[in-house]
Amino acid sequence: MIRTRFAPSPTGYLHVGGIRTALFAWLVAKQTKGIFVLRLEDTDKNREVEGSAQHLIDSLNILGLKYDEGPDVGGDFGPYKQSDRLDIYKKWANKLIEDGRAYADPYSTQEVQLFREQAQKNKLPFLYRNHRPDKPPKWDGTQPLRFKSDPKVHKWHDEVMGDLSTGPEVIDDFILIKTDGYPTYNFAHIVDDHEMAITHIIRGQEFISSVPNYLNLYEALEIKPPIMATVPHILGAEGNKKLGKRDGAKDVLDYIRDGYLPEALVSFIATLGWNDGTEQEVFSRDELVKKFSLDRVQKSGARFDEQRLRWVNGSFIRAMDTDELYTLTADYWPKSASDAPEPYKQQVLGQIQERLKFLSEIPELTNFFFEDLPVNLDLISSHKQLKKLDKQELVNLLEQTLAALAESDFSIKDLNEKLNGLLEKSNQKPAVLFSLIRVATTWAQSSPALAESLNILGKDLTLNRINNSIEALR
């Protein structure tokens, strides 16, 4: 039974980088009907951010990365919050002490800092074990507890990175338990993954250089290491640095709020560094579960390109039934639409669906259906066809339009007939006549096809707006 976990620390919101490791872990579990576990790594109470645990949970849920075991849903391997597991770490720490593989750190933080600066000055990597005390005091909890490492060569396989190896020079005596009584990540995650029977550890690249140290500890603990997979970082839009909150890495919930579809987000994030070897570009969640494999995950970091995300999201939006899409749009309509009847909004949505990239674009794409936009003569003076006509000609054309449309029943079919008739009678090119009518009835930068737009607006509103436009032009 495959068991994977996502083990974030509740220190802030979840951004795309975090989501991706969660997604990959979820996919690995789900494709074999395995178990996906959420574990909160809250061992640093200084960095803990109020409310972020709930935020993490909300983010996973909204993306559909449902976990089978976790702090709020329980499970047979709990507790799922590290701060509730302190006695478990104590138990394993005592085993190490008894085996002579852990000892109390007698130095003050200042003294250790001095060692570190010395090493830096000599351009050497800092190794605590070079200062390992001969006769450490008995550990009473007032000192950090350190791992007594056994420096050696480590070779291991990483599902993404392949075969890796390092020499003894990277192995050090890291801290297992801090003076506040909490374990470090380095210690806690190994104990927890073992106690929770985790089979695959999927984590970000920042941990790869620590893996040999973990391997060393696994040996001392006599625990068989799980399968490991290291996924590369997602890069920010500019530069080659890991995408971080500083570079505007957005909270995934911000994308949801902007009207990106969870399915689209999942597809996009999965294909950032993974593909199935075919030319398929977007994947449903089910396809991902079926086709995903760690060994096809890219070793190099991928750049987060919001433009591509917009395209993916647009393609999901276009593929949906308008009715289904409509159920997602409730929070996105412009204020002026609040009194508009549902069928009217639904019709409007049908017209803009194919140009919609994300839901919060709805107001700018639809506002003229719900309110009279201010007359903006720039739309005419900057139009490459319309600017050639003088005001009198424009007014004449609009008056002809008024007369013709007054006869129409405003069905799309009849509107098209009337508009075509107008075209012949006025002897104008569509680029002139239709542009003018479009502008005069919407005063918007862009709008759906003319007959369809007028059909939705209806006769009264259309004729009113043309009248108003004539007034404005005079």
Added chain:
RNA sequence: GGUCCCGUCGUCUAGUGGUUAGGAUAUCUGGUUCUCAUCCAGAAGAUCGCGGGUUCGAAUCCCGCCGGGAUCACCA
């Protein structure tokens, strides 16, 4: 500085000794009786980081170099 990882169109990528180096996106052009978008057609865009080697033949294998990244916390 030590250690480890990475390096194919702007971007995401296909590619594991023989391909006109493929796709997608973005950009540009044309078409779809008007705009924006969709859709369709087309263009441009990659000396496969660089230099050696192995080979009849290398983006693919080997070596060196360069560039980028990660890490060297009582953070995870």
